[in-house]
Amino acid sequence: NLSDKLDKALHVLKGHGQITEINVAETTKEVRRALLDADVNFKIAKEFTNRVKEKALGQNVLNTLQPSQLMVKIVKDELTQLMGGESEGIDLSGNPSVILMSGLQGSGKTTFSGKLANFLKTKKSKNPLLVACDVYRPAAIDQLHVVGEQINVPVFSDRENKDPVAIAKAGIAKAKAEGNNVVIIDTAGRLAVDEKMMNEISDIHKAIKPQETLFVVDSMTGQDAVNTAKAFNDLLNFDGVILTKLDGDTRGGAAISIKSVVNKPIKFIGTGEKMEAIDVFYPSRMADRILGMGDVVSLVERAQEQFDEEEARKIQKKIAKNKFGFDDFLGQIQQIKKMGNMKDLMGMIPGAGKALKGMDIDDDAFKHIEAIIYSMTPDERSNPSKLNASRKKRIAKGSGREVQEVNQLLKQFNQMSKMMKMMQGGGGKKMMQMMSG
Ligand code: GDP
Ligand code: MG
Numbered sequence: 001n002l003s004d005k006l007d008k009a010l011h012v013l014k015g016h017g018q019i020t021e022i023n024v025a026e027t028t029k030e031v032r033r034a035l036l037d038a039d040v041n042f043k044i045a046k047e048f049t050n051r052v053k054e055k056a057l058g059q060n061v062l063n064t065l066q067p068s069q070l071m072v073k074i075v076k077d078e079l080t081q082l083m084g085g086e087s088e089g090i091d092l093s094g095n096p097s098v099i100l101m102s103g104l105q106g107s108g109k110t111t112f113s114g115k116l117a118n119f120l121k122t123k124k125s126k127n128p129l130l131v132a133c134d135v136y137r138p139a140a141i142d143q144l145h146v147v148g149e150q151i152n153v154p155v156f157s158d159r160e161n162k163d164p165v166a167i168a169k170a171g172i173a174k175a176k177a178e179g180n181n182v183v184i185i186d187t188a189g190r191l192a193v194d195e196k197m198m199n200e201i202s203d204i205h206k207a208i209k210p211q212e213t214l215f216v217v218d219s220m221t222g223q224d225a226v227n228t229a230k231a232f233n234d235l236l237n238f239d240g241v242i243l244t245k246l247d248g249d250t251r252g253g254a255a256i257s258i259k260s261v262v263n264k265p266i267k268f269i270g271t272g273e274k275m276e277a278i279d280v281f282y283p284s285r286m287a288d289r290i291l292g293m294g295d296v297v298s299l300v301e302r303a304q305e306q307f308d309e310e311e312a313r314k315i316q317k318k319i320a321k322n323k324f325g326f327d328d329f330l331g332q333i334q335q336i337k338k339m340g341n342m343k344d345l346m347g348m349i350p351g352a353g354k355a356l357k358g359m360d361i362d363d364d365a366f367k368h369i370e371a372i373i374y375s376m377t378p379d380e381r382s383n384p385s386k387l388n389a390s391r392k393k394r395i396a397k398g399s400g401r402e403v404q405e406v407n408q409l410l411k412q413f414n415q416m417s418k419m420m421k422m423m424q425g426g427g428g429k430k431m432m433q434m435m436s437g
Contacts, residue, residue: 131171
């Protein structure tokens, strides 16, 4: 699937210490192939990878990040942008607000009408009315009534009437009379775009002038979804897209292409047959989903935010002069803590979330270390070599820890100082490469 392919593509960069023209080209080629395989429109995939390439070569942040992570971030940012940047809500300002559903048969209009009614009722305290305008199959009207009963929302239908425009109007009149502030109009679809269906939805659209016209599309239909979206948009100039059936092993291609082809936001996604299986569409979350790597990207971003270059330079100077002490060590711990709660951080690592479930991690893993350092005098912190047996005993007592722990901390501290010195010297690059694998 797309996630695996993109993942593979981005691994090209793993183990490289630097973003070069060559490995960026390799990676973007793989990304493009993955997008094409996922039914993303050729032109869009090409433009997309060109932008990624440009950005990757223009970046100069190798001091803090692994190149592969940076590449992931660039790809994710671009994907998010492509799918719409921010998430967009629906217009509920009308009284009543009329929402018209459009789309092919089987795309999920009736199901989504129910989901949306339920969402607006429970999350937005609205009082919706569902209107059945699919007049061709009696079963279609029954289906909407079943949905309405499930979520306890009234349904307006008229089995004697075969004119969907008249039914839609009557439904809106009923909503006004009964105080329903949202009207959701479910319509008939065909298996493919045809003139009769297009005329009908266009007539309803013209007659009722809805606040929101939503185009519902089955995300499993791949490139066809994009073509259908274009046909409906040319006719209705709709306000938003609903991507359904994003639950199973669905390709993400439709989500990527639709926005760029019709330039309309995706507003909601359907993720199952149940009435609760509806989610507001967030471009960045969809990008995560497509990239399939948990929330690595925000982890990278947080690390970036917290990384204080000035501080780092100061510490490097101290190391060079052999002046790195426990105060600096404490500062480092505080930096790590600033990055967030440990459990949060680890949860962002792909795969780690599952492993951590049910495990109890001490959020404040550094508490004991801090206690020990706080029990040292400023002079001792700057000159750890002064820590003899009696001082250690005093520190242990003061911090409520064992002398053994004080010794252990000292040992770790010394190792760390030694390592930092090595990294500063000529061996630094080699060491970094070793560590990044
Ligand atoms: P309509 O013809 O456009 O009204 O489509 P329906 O609402 O009748 O849906 C067609 C089929 O797709 C039904 O069997 C629905 O249960 C199913 N369906 C709709 N939305 C989703 C979804 O988000 N996920 C899954 N798995 N099935 C869906
Ligand atoms: Mg239907």
